[in-house]
Amino acid sequence: MLKQFSIILIIYFLGDLMQKALGLPIPGNVLGMLILFFSLYTGVVKLDMIDKVSDFLLENMAFFFLPAGASLITCFALLEGKLTAILAVSLISTFVILAVTGLTVELIQRFFRKKPVKIASCIENKGDKANNNGSGRNTKNVHARENRREEVI
Structure with missing residues (x-):
């Protein structure tokens, strides 16, 4: 080691x-x-x-990270009046990082999937009420998409 x-x-x-x-x-x-x-x-x-x-x-x-945290405690007098601003910036930046990370992951997943979507198969079953489970979603199309996704993986 x-x-x-x-x-x-x-x-x-x-x-x-x-x-x-x-x-x-x-x-x-x-x-x-x-x-x-x-x-x-x-x-x-x-x-x-x-x-x-x-x-x-x-x-x-x-x-x-302990030494960095300990040094913050020793400098607490400098941070005392700015604590709310530091907390607000920390929270906002955390949510921005989460959002950007999520969007980046989605874009990368879409880029690597790159499978052609057959629009005709989605349109032909759009009016089919027998496949609608009451949720407003056409379950036949949902299952077909899931099966195609499993085949790709």
């Missing part, structure tokens, strides 16, 4: 060194993550070379 941790640290230091040497406005740790991503993508770094330490770090992620 020490070897795996060393790989991650070396990549982090490469990103930090790159940021300082080139004077980039992107933080070194973000550059390190990009280097790690492209290293994994190209196969320079194999997943099994860092998987155990990555699992360990992800499982204990909350522990690494």
Whole structure:
């Protein structure tokens, strides 16, 4: 596990060194993550070379936020008058992030499904009252769509 941790640290230091040497406005740790991503993508770094330490770090992620939380408590006097504004911004940004994430997932799912929709099959059963279960939905079309979706998956 020490070897795996060393790989991650070396990549982090490469990103930090790159940021300082080139004077980039992107933080070194973000550059390190990009280097790690492209290293994994190209196969320079194999997943099994860092998987155990990555699992360990992800499982204990909350522990690494403790110093940041403790520093907020020590600076509480600075935040005291602005607490409602900070709370409002936090709530609004949380809902915006949730909405954008949901829309992004929907767009990606639509992009990868890309199946042709047969409009004729939907139109021919539109007036069929025998297939309507009282909910206003044509159950025959719903089941046909579900079957097509299962075939694709």
